Structure formats: C-alpha cells, structure tokens
Amino acid sequence: xxxxxxxxxxxxxxxxxxxxxxxxxxxxxxxxxxxxxxxxxxxxxxxxxxxxxxxxxxxxx
Numbered sequence: 001x002x003x004x005x006x007x008x009x010x011x012x013x014x015x016x017x018x019x020x021x022x023x024x025x026x027x028x029x030x031x032x033x034x035x036x037x038x039x040x041x042x043x044x045x046x047x048x049x050x051x052x053x054x055x056x057x058x059x060x061x
Contacts, residue, residue, distance in 0.1 A: 009016045 007013060007017075
C-alpha cells in the first residue's frame, strides 16, 4: 500500500477526511466556547466580589 492509496481511502476519501475535518472543527469550537465562558464567568465573579465589598463597606460606614 502506498500513500496515495491511503489518502484516497478506497474511494471514500471525501467522506473519511470530511468527517475528520468536521470533528476537528467541532472540537476547536467547543474548546473556544469553554474558554470564553470561563473568562466571562471569572469576570462576572470578580464584578460580584467587588460589588459585595462596596456594599459591605457602605453598610459598616
């Protein structure tokens, strides 16, 4: 078997490599979505803790 036969996958190359490509794209999008959500959550938590500190300072004054 040579590389050309391997990449042609017995005539199913479009289906096989298309499936690999689609899977890769979905995984990358999933990773980027998770990272973006984590950043947003961290920013939201930071904003919550700052507003809580401001409120607690106002109550003690």
